Amino acid sequence: MEAVIRPVGQPGDLGWIVQAHGETYAREYGWNGNFETMVARIVADFAESHDAAREAGWIAELDGRRVGCVFCVAADETTAQLRILLVDPAARGHRLGGQLVDTCISFARDAGYERMRLWTNHPLEAARHIYLARGFTLVSEEPHESFGVQLRGQVYELRLVEAKSTHHSY
Numbered sequence: 001m002e003a004v005i006r007p008v009g010q011p012g013d014l015g016w017i018v019q020a021h022g023e024t025y026a027r028e029y030g031w032n033g034n035f036e037t038m039v040a041r042i043v044a045d046f047a048e049s050h051d052a053a054r055e056a057g058w059i060a061e062l063d064g065r066r067v068g069c070v071f072c073v074a075a076d077e078t079t080a081q082l083r084i085l086l087v088d089p090a091a092r093g094h095r096l097g098g099q100l101v102d103t104c105i106s107f108a109r110d111a112g113y114e115r116m117r118l119w120t121n122h123p124l125e126a127a128r129h130i131y132l133a134r135g136f137t138l139v140s141e142e143p144h145e146s147f148g149v150q151l152r153g154q155v156y157e158l159r160l161v162e163a164k165s166t167h168h169s170y
Contacts, residue, residue, distance in 0.1 A: 001062055001063050001094065002062070002063055002064075003060065003061070003062050003094055003096060003099070004060070004061045005058050005059070005060050005061075005096075005099050005100060005103050006058065006059055006061065007056060007057065007058055007059075008056075008057035008058060008059055008069070008071075010059075012066075013057075013059055013066070013069075014043050014047055016059075016066050016069075017039065017043050017057075017059075017069045017084065017086070018036060018039050018040045018043055019036075020066070020069070020086055020088060021035065021036060021039040021084065021086055022035065022036030022039065024086060024088065024089065025147070028089070029123055029147075029149065030148065030149060031147035031148060031149060032147050032148035034146065034147050034148065035146075035147040039084055042071070042083055042084055043084070046071055046073060050073065051074065053111065054074050054080075054111045054112075054113075055071070055072060055073045055074055056071070056072050056104075056107050057069065057070065057071040057072070058070055058071075058100060058103050058104070060087065060091070060096040060099065060100055062091050062094060062096070066088075067087060067088040067090070067091035067096065068085075068086055068087040068088060068091060068096045068097065068100055069084060069085070069086050069100070070082065070083070070084065070085045070086075070100040070101065070103070070104050071083040071084050071104075072104045072107050072108050072111075072116075074113075075117055078113060078114040078115065079113060079114070079115050079116070079117050080104075080108035080111070080113040080115070080116045080117070080160070081116070081117050081118060081119075082101065082104050082105075082108075082116055082117070082118040083118070085097065085100060085101065085104075085118075085127055085130075087100070092126070097126065097127065097130050098130050098133070098134075101130050101131070101134060102134070104116075105134065105158065105160070108160055109160050109161075113160055114159070114160055114161050115157055115158060115159050115160055115161075116136075116157065116158045116160055117139075117155060117156070117157050117158075118131065118136070118155070118156050118157075119153060119154070119155050120153075120154050120156065121146075121151040121152065121153055121154065122151060122152040122154060123151070128154075128156075131156050131158075134158065135158050135159075136156040136157060136158045137156060137157060137158075138154055138155070138156055139155050139156065139157050140154070140155045141153065141154045141155070
């Protein structure tokens with residue numbers, strides 16, 4: 001099976017992202033249509049006004065079929081935000097989630113961001129494993145009711161640049 005990570009931009013990509021999120025999260029976690037609405041808003045905002053030098057999205061394909069996605073958007077001048085990571089259940093086990101996150105991190109570094117932040121929820125264990133394996137750390141956690149279920153929202157951050165050394169060599 002041939003896996004490819006490519007930029008978002010082909011006809012149907014944006015609609016697929018929204019549909020895949022809505023269907024997958026309803027089936028796997030019982031989340032209601034509010035989640036799909038949130039993803040649609042994220043996708044629409046990106047499509048209407050992203051800065052191509054600082055924001056990007058990618059699609060993972062397996063044998064020419066869309067099976068995953070991720071976005072990197074600006075949270076602020078120095079912080080990139082990883083958003084809407086998804087790998088279709090039928091395509092899991094091919095390390096596509098990790099490849100998508102690595103692509104996102106590399107883009108954020110190249111774009112000059114100092115850190116990357118993401119918001120997730122506690123049931124998303126596979127995604128959390130990917131984030132932790134890449135050095136993200138949990139910075140806050142808060143219970144909330146969203147998408148028709150009780151959740152624990154989690155914010156993770158990753159430093160993208162090395163801390164400036166205070167060591168001077170003379």
